[in-house]
Amino acid sequence: MYSTGRAPQLRIGTQDLKCKRGCGFYGNAQFDGLCSKCFRERNDERKRQKASASSSSLVLTSTGGTMERISPQNLLGRPHQKNKQERDKQQPQGSSDVAQTLQKKKSIVPTVLQKTLQVGAQKLTPQKHYVPDPTENQFMLQLRQLGIPDDGKRKLKKEIQRLDLEIKRYMNSTANSNNKNIDELSEMVQNAYTRFADLVHSDPSFQIVSNEDRDSAIDFFEKVVMTQNHKFLFSPYFTADEENDAKVQKRIRQLSWITAKHLDCSIDEVNAESRDLVYNAISELVGIDSYYSPQEKLECTVRCCRHIFELLKRATGGPASADDFLPALIFVVLKANPVRLHSNLNFVTRFTNAARVMSGEGGYYFTNLCSAIAFIENLNGESLNISCEEFDALMSGEKPYSTPWESALLACESLHLISENMKRMELLKKRNMVITTGISEFERELIEFQSEVTRKVDTVYAKAPLTLLPIKTPAFLISQARAQLNHSSDDAAALISSGHYQSNLLNAIDVKDVSCTDKAKSQPTLLAPDERYADAAHTLALKDVSISSAGHLSPLHTTLPQPDQLFASPIFNYGPFDAVSLLEESSDNTDVLMLGTEFQGGLTNINYDFDLSDKSGENSVADDSNVNLDEFDPLAQQQEQLRTLKVEAQSAMTSGILDSTTDSSASLIDSDLPPPTGILLPSPLKPEVSNYRGFSNFDIPSISCNTGDFSSLGQDVNESTSSDVGVVAKK
Amino acid sequence: MATTPRSGGASGAAQRPNGTSQNKSCQFKLVLLGESAVGKSSLVLRFVKGQFHEYQESTIGAAFLTQTICIEDTVVKFEIWDTAGQERYHSLAPMYYRGAQAAIVVYDIQNQDSFQRAKTWVKELHKQASPNIVIALAGNKADLSNIRVVEFDEAKQYAEENGLLFMETSAKTGMNVNDIFLAIAKKLPKNDGANNQGAGAGRRLNENETNRQTNNCCK
Numbered sequence: 021m022y023s024t025g026r027a028p029q030l031r032i033g034t035q036d037l038k039c040k041r042g043c044g045f046y047g048n049a050q051f052d053g054l055c056s057k058c059f060r061e062r063n064d065e066r067k068r069q070k071a072s073a074s075s076s077s078l079v080l081t082s083t084g085g086t087m088e089r090i091s092p093q094n095l096l097g098r099p100h101q102k103n104k105q106e107r108d109k110q111q112p113q114g115s116s117d118v119a120q121t122l123q124k125k126k127s128i129v130p131t132v133l134q135k136t137l138q139v140g141a142q143k144l145t146p147q148k149h150y151v152p153d154p155t156e157n158q159f160m161l162q163l164r165q166l167g168i169p170d171d172g173k174r175k176l177k178k179e180i181q182r183l184d185l186e187i188k189r190y191m192n193s194t195a196n197s198n199n200k201n202i203d204e205l206s207e208m209v210q211n212a213y214t215r216f217a218d219l220v221h222s223d224p225s226f227q228i229v230s231n232e233d234r235d236s237a238i239d240f241f242e243k244v245v246m247t248q249n250h251k252f253l254f255s256p257y258f259t260a261d262e263e264n265d266a267k268v269q270k271r272i273r274q275l276s277w278i279t280a281k282h283l284d285c286s287i288d289e290v291n292a293e294s295r296d297l298v299y300n301a302i303s304e305l306v307g308i309d310s311y312y313s314p315q316e317k318l319e320c321t322v323r324c325c326r327h328i329f330e331l332l333k334r335a336t337g338g339p340a341s342a343d344d345f346l347p348a349l350i351f352v353v354l355k356a357n358p359v360r361l362h363s364n365l366n367f368v369t370r371f372t373n374a375a376r377v378m379s380g381e382g383g384y385y386f387t388n389l390c391s392a393i394a395f396i397e398n399l400n401g402e403s404l405n406i407s408c409e410e411f412d413a414l415m416s417g418e419k420p421y422s423t424p425w426e427s428a429l430l431a432c433e434s435l436h437l438i439s440e441n442m443k444r445m446e447l448l449k450k451r452n453m454v455i456t457t458g459i460s461e462f463e464r465e466l467i468e469f470q471s472e473v474t475r476k477v478d479t480v481y482a483k484a485p486l487t488l489l490p491i492k493t494p495a496f497l498i499s500q501a502r503a504q505l506n507h508s509s510d511d512a513a514a515l516i517s518s519g520h521y522q523s524n525l526l527n528a529i530d531v532k533d534v535s536c537t538d539k540a541k542s543q544p545t546l547l548a549p550d551e552r553y554a555d556a557a558h559t560l561a562l563k564d565v566s567i568s569s570a571g572h573l574s575p576l577h578t579t580l581p582q583p584d585q586l587f588a589s590p591i592f593n594y595g596p597f598d599a600v601s602l603l604e605e606s607s608d609n610t611d612v613l614m615l616g617t618e619f620q621g622g623l624t625n626i627n628y629d630f631d632l633s634d635k636s637g638e639n640s641v642a643d644d645s646n647v648n649l650d651e652f653d654p655l656a657q658q659q660e661q662l663r664t665l666k667v668e669a670q671s672a673m674t675s676g677i678l679d680s681t682t683d684s685s686a687s688l689i690d691s692d693l694p695p696p697t698g699i700l701l702p703s704p705l706k707p708e709v710s711n712y713r714g715f716s717n718f719d720i721p722s723i724s725c726n727t728g729d730f731s732s733l734g735q736d737v738n739e740s741t742s743s744d745v746g747v748v749a750k751k
Numbered sequence: 752m753a754t755t756p757r758s759g760g761a762s763g764a765a766q767r768p769n770g771t772s773q774n775k776s777c778q779f780k781l782v783l784l785g786e787s788a789v790g791k792s793s794l795v796l797r798f799v800k801g802q803f804h805e806y807q808e809s810t811i812g813a814a815f816l817t818q819t820i821c822i823e824d825t826v827v828k829f830e831i832w833d834t835a836g837q838e839r840y841h842s843l844a845p846m847y848y849r850g851a852q853a854a855i856v857v858y859d860i861q862n863q864d865s866f867q868r869a870k871t872w873v874k875e876l877h878k879q880a881s882p883n884i885v886i887a888l889a890g891n892k893a894d895l896s897n898i899r900v901v902e903f904d905e906a907k908q909y910a911e912e913n914g915l916l917f918m919e920t921s922a923k924t925g926m927n928v929n930d931i932f933l934a935i936a937k938k939l940p941k942n943d944g945a946n947n948q949g950a951g952a953g954r955r956l957n958e959n960e961t962n963r964q965t966n967n968c969c970k
Contacts, residue, residue, distance in 0.1 A: 284837065329812035339813040341792030342783075342833035346840055378850040379780050384815040384832050391843040403839040 040154070159244050166240060167233035171225035176237060179219065183212045183245050191252045200258040206370035209245075209253075213373050216241050238373075243313040246371055250312040253371055255363035264362035272357040272396060277414050277421035282404045285347035286335045294331055301327035302356040309360050314372030317364060318382035325385040328352060342388075350392045365390055776826040779939055782848040784872045785857035786865040787836030790891040793922035794857060795831050798932050820936060827936045829853075844872075845879055853885040853935050858906075860890045860899045860919065866906065873913055885938045887916035887931055894921040 039047040039055035051059035163173055190205060220226050220234045229237075246253070255261040280287040288294045304324035311317045328348050332340035340348075358364075368386065369377060377383045395403070401411030413419035783791045792813035799818045814833040819826060834840070834847045848854055854876055858869040869888060876886055888910045890901060896919070903919060910917030916934050920927040 326811055329814075333811065339792070339796065339811065341812075342814040342835045343787045343792070343837065345812060345814045345833075346835035346843075347837075379778065379830055381815055384830075387832075387846050388814075391840070391846050394843055394846070395840065398842070 155247065159240075159247075162240060166237055168229050168237050169225055172220075172223070172229065172237065175219065175223065175225060176241060179212075179216050180241060180244050183209070183216075183241075184248055186212070187245070187249045187252060191256075200256070202256060202259045202366075202370065205253065205256075209371050210374060212245075213238070213242060239315060242373060243315055246314055247312040254367045255360065259366070261360075261363040261366055265360045268361050268393065268397065269357060269359070271399075272354055274415050275354055275396065275399065278351075278354055278404065280347075280351055282406070283347040283351055284405075285351050286332060286344055287348055287351055288335060294335065297327055297331040297334070298352060298355065301325075301331065301352045305352060305356045306358050308364050309358060314368045314376070315382075317368050318372070318376065318386055321385050321389055322382050324352070325349065325388065346388060346391065346395075349388055350395055353389070353392045353396065361393060365393065775824060775941060776828070777939075777941060778828040778830060779853055779936070780851045781829050781831050781853040781855065781935070782851040783831060783833045783855050783857065784844065784848070784869075784876075785836055785855075786838075786859070786862075786868045789836065789857050789859040789862070789865050790922050791836065791855075791857050792833055794855075794889065794891060794920060794928060795833065797922045797925055797928045799831075818932075820932065822933065822936050825941050827939070829932065829936070844875070848876065848880050848884075851880065851884060852939055853887070854880065855887045855889055855931065855935070856915075857889045857891050858901065859892050860901045860906075861892060861895055863900045866890075866901045870909065873915065877913070883940070885916070885935055886914075887918070887935050889927075889931055890917075890919040891922060893919040893926055894923045 037046050039045050039058050040053040041055075041058040043055060043058055045055035045057070047053040047055050048059075052062075054062060163176070166173065166176075168176070186208060187205070190200075190208065217238055220229075220237055226234060226237075255265070280289050287298065301324050304320055304327060308317050308320045308324075311320055325345075328345065329340055332344050332348055336344060353361075365386075369390075375383075377386050401408040404411065406414075410419065414421060783795060785791050795816055796813050799816045816831045816833075817828060818831065819828045821827070832847050832851070834844055854872075856869045856872045856876070858865040860866075873886060873888070876884060888906065890903070890906055906919075907917055909915075916931065916938065918927045918931045918934070920931055922928060
């Protein structure tokens with residue numbers, strides 16, 4: 021519970037590490053806390069003693085210098101080793117503050133004086149050859165400092181020895197070993213206290229002494245006896261103290277989830293300063309166990325409580341009342357979980373002057389400590405203002421908990437993590453912002469773009485009627501164009517092809533830039549072929565021209581036979597003229613190709629076509645289609661010419677002139693690319709296929725489709741190859 | 752002569768023939784009981800820091816305080832033990848009032864509940880505390896009597912029925928604070944020897960007590 025890195029105050033200091041004989045060298049626990057030299061000297065001394073002493077003193081050397089706690093059972097087994105007992109009782113002093121002060125004092129006392137003290141000590145203890153330990157020395161010094169006459173001191177010593185013997189006799193007696201009673205022992209000691217107090221106040225040798233000196237004599241009496249007999253009287257084997265210690269300790273461990281809030285206590289667990297003060301209080305509380313006399317234990321308790329008051333004073337801003345103090349003390353006890361708590365409390369209650377725990381500051385704080393333990397032992401959910409179920413869950417560990425106390429210790433790590441995550445979140449937030457603004461920006465641009473496009477389209481629409489106007493204008497221009505075309509058909513065709521391209525391009529993209537004059541220019545060039553080839557069917561040609569100039573907006577579209585469109589693969593979607601071309605494509609294939617090759621000299625085109633023809637070579641189907649087409653339409657003669665022109669234009673495009681075309685025009689052009697195959701689709705097959713499909717709508721659509729496709733495909737290829745072959749042949 | 756001067760740490764042996772002190776001197780343990788926030792500690796702080804401070808211990812807390820006053824020729828040292836008033840600590844109270852010669856049960860005149868709790872305390876003291884304990888009932892916060900809930904007469908009557916000293920006090924104005932302590936001091940028996948004996952051995956069983964006294968006498 022007290023698991024922080026802060027070193028408790030009551031641990032071994034440098035002084036304790038030094039040789040116990042005060043030679044200045046460091047001691048070793050294996051050498052009974054002596055340095056190697058002093059240890060050897062002492063061993064020699066003991067050997068000499070052994071030679072002369074009785075067998076009982078043999079045990080002396082076997083006693084270790086460690087702080088082992090001799091169990092009373094062991095002592096009972098060897099009841100008469102008084103020497104050993106007296107040695108044992110001083111061993112644990114090594115770690116206590118008392119020993120530390122003793123060390124200091126001892127170093128001050130000259131060796132000569134120590135010798136005289138040894139004489140005094142021999143008076144106190146029956147064993148002549150007993151070497152006094154620092155505790156004894158200190159007691160001797162204190163005895164000298166007492167402001168009572170020598171008579172009184174002698175009486176004091178006598179009383180101390182008497183009580184000491186009484187206690188030891190009681191403890192070692194085998195007669196009543198089965199029914200030893202701690203209360204009896206306590207009574208005995210209390211009576212001895214009372215007796216001695218009477219003596220001090222009534223004996224003539226104390227008459228001239230002041231009350232303060234009397235009190236200090238009484239204190240001294242208690243302190244000496246208790247220190248000497250601590251190991252017997254502290255948690256004796258015939259009491260349940262040890263079991264209770266373990267029980268309390270376990271319980272406090274179970275209660276580790278309790279926070280200051282549960283106890284209505286004003287300790288700020290997270291505040292570093294108050295935590296420091298809590299540590300001070302905890303150190304003192306833990307230190308209670310390291311003292312031997314009840315007085316010292318009480319003093320330690322008082323110090324602990326003063327720390328708590330200090331703490332509360334800062335928290336509440338004034339002297340704290342018991343309303344604040346008791347919860348705080350309980351909190352400190354819970355967080356300290358001191359060892360042998362029950363034993364310590366019982367030891368003080370039983371063997372100190374009864375008045376000491378009933379009155380005075382020490383008594384008050386001791387009572388509070390007892391109350392705190394009682395509270396902890398009888399703790400339930402109700403006393404913590406939580407439900408019984410929650411309490412049980414917390415006690416059994418089912419419910420996880422994290423107290424501020426523990427989490428404060430882990431705070432550094434967690435805080436680090438939190439700040440790290442916060443930074444990351446900040447970064448992500450920033451990025452997210454950028455993305456969001458980017459998106460909105462993009463959205464805005466999209467809208468702008470859309471409006472721009474619509475605006476442009478609107479302007480195009482606005483201008484579109486203008487494009488229809490040229491129908492009236494040709495009269496002047498057509499004559500011009502006709503004159504040009506009459507000079508040489510080749511030149512004119514070249515002009516037308518380029519013009520056709522230009523007009524497409526301009527119409528699709530640069531609508532704005534297209535001026536009326538440009539249109540006027542382009543119109544005639546386009547119109548020119550019509551004039552040239554078809555005087556009779558003038559209107560039809562004009563229609564076609566208007567279609568081509570308007571681009572994809574085709575008024576003719578609706579006039580075209582529906583089956584074509586339905587049947588049409590992508591090829592037919594591109595333009596009305598394609599659809600129109602289908603009607604009579606193959607009839608004049610040879611002518612078209614001838615023309616194309618004539619003015620274009622498109623070697624690339626021919627080569628490309630040639631490759632295709634190589635892979636498939638059947639001409640029979642093409643002948644069939646020709647027959648069909650011939651009978652199809654009377655207008656073929658005129659339109660044929662138009663078609664040829666367009667095909668020429670297409671071939672020009674394919675030959676790489678149109679690399680830099682824009683999307684809209686490109687789509688047009690792309691659509692135009694396939695025509696060599698598309699155009700060649702046999703018209704007679706169409707009705708058959710459409711009919712066939714109509715019948716097989718529900719039964720076997722897949723098969724019908726496939727067969728239809730295959731047939732058409734095969735025909736396409738055949739047609740194209742035939743045409744290509746034709747071209748090659750022409751060449 | 753039965754003596755336990757050890758408990759009278761300040762001046763326990765005034766009755767001694769060669770005693771140094773002229774005046775009689777005795778020490779009393781006084782316990783403060785009452786619900787939390789009724790002003791127990793304020794009352795005590797007022798008393799300790801008020802006009803009577805012949806000496807004043809450094810007050811690091813208001814839970815344990817001592818105050819010495821003089822009545823006639825007797826020096827009375829009060830040792831005041833505060834108790835936690837919260838309901839959850841109620842069961843711990845006997846540890847505090849064990850061996851006490853006096854108790855002040857405090858309630859808040861604005862709070863009926865605190866008065867009921869006070870009655871519970873009184874009942875408990877009569878049952879469990881030492882039989883000759885002097886109990887005083889203090890209705891605190893008397894400066895706010897205009898918004899009182901507990902009537903003076905009601906409390907007065909209750910106090911008389913149960914043999915309690917009764918006063919309405921105000922730690923804020925100081926009203927009746929010293930008076931109530933003085934009244935207690937006057938009511939306490941001043942034959943300090945026996946009194947202190949009782950204090951010192953309060954936790955002992957009676958038979959043990961007598962045993963020890965006989966031992967003393969034999970000596």
